[in-house]
Amino acid sequence: MYEEWASRIDGAVVWRVNHRGGPARPVLPDGCMDLLWSGGGLRVAGPDTHAFLVSDEDEGPCAGIRFAPGTAPAFFGVPAHELRDRRVALAGLWPGAHVRRLTERIGEAADPVAALESLALRTAADAGPPDPLTVSVAAHLRQGRSVADTARAAGLGARQLHRRSLDAFGYGPKTLARILRLQRALGLVRSGMPYAEAAYAAGCTDQAHLAREMRDLAGTTLGDYLRGRGYEASAKSDTALPSGSSTTA
Incomplete structure (x- = not known):
């Protein structure tokens, strides 16, 4: 449980x-x-x-x-x-x-x-407190704002944002944006929204885009994941599940 x-x-x-x-x-x-x-x-x-x-x-x-x-x-x-x-x-x-x-x-x-x-x-x-700039960057990306808009809001160039993101998040802003977008989509689907509507509302171009992101980041399909039983997406473990691809961009 x-x-x-x-x-x-x-x-x-x-x-x-x-x-x-x-x-x-x-x-x-x-x-x-x-x-x-x-x-x-x-x-x-x-x-x-x-x-x-x-x-x-x-x-x-x-x-x-x-x-x-x-x-x-x-x-x-x-x-x-x-x-x-x-x-x-x-x-x-x-x-x-x-x-x-x-x-x-x-x-x-x-x-x-x-x-x-x-x-x-x-x-x-x-x-002491975390870096307020990178906390703000995460908030902007969580809201679905583009990496370019986020960089402008932070007053950083693309390379500066990437470097600061590696230190703060472990990967670049594009990867963080993909991960947060997938989590937004999953939250909407769990609330009862149809897959296609959830994909669009979360920032994907269509349901196929969401399906590709699920395969790349989760190594499974959206349907198979949501039909599973067990732990929520927050509890972390120790055994790697290879995914179709990963990136630090």
């Missing part, structure tokens, strides 16, 4: 999976990065360019803090592109002794998920 709720960290979401059995299901790219608590350890899920599978053999509880696009690099202290399509131990980014203390504290807590969020709150306060 998967559930999520708004975090006390601005723009973030807390999620947990109480049982990870059943059929494997692709977890789609969302432009986000996660701090994970799983198997008694702390890990980081970087920004994805293709779908991942939640393994049907991976039992046990898992929880995470999902940071909004562009906000996690300040928290973790590394550029997002260094973690693109990766799952790494938190001790690989922060001092090992510090991570061991945090791991023990969470493991001994009566509510590990609440302890994980409290840890994240303290760390976010110490790290």
Whole structure:
């Protein structure tokens, strides 16, 4: 069973999976990065360019803090592109002794998920706010604005925007725009909108365009994904599902 709720960290979401059995299901790219608590350890899920599978053999509880696009690099202290399509131990980014203390504290807590969020709150306060420019870039692309319009609004040239995007999101603005557009379309379809109308409303040229994006970014069809059972698109896992293509543009 998967559930999520708004975090006390601005723009973030807390999620947990109480049982990870059943059929494997692709977890789609969302432009986000996660701090994970799983198997008694702390890990980081970087920004994805293709779908991942939640393994049907991976039992046990898992929880995470999902940071909004562009906000996690300040928290973790590394550029997002260094973690693109990766799952790494938190001790690989922060001092090992510090991570061991945090791991023990969470493991001994009566509510590990609440302890994980409290840890994240303290760390976010110490790290300071994310770059407001890249947060604004993500907001513009989430609204469906073009990359060119977004660059103009940010006062950046194309190369500057691409460089800043690699650090903030893990990939360039075109890839982030595709990912956010796919997520918009899926949200509209889940609300009951027909595929063709959802594709157009999300910014695709037609339903065939949406189908291609689904194959490229998710490695599956829209129908097969929506007919699946299991985890929502936010819970991140560790087993890669190769997609038709991926890009850092």
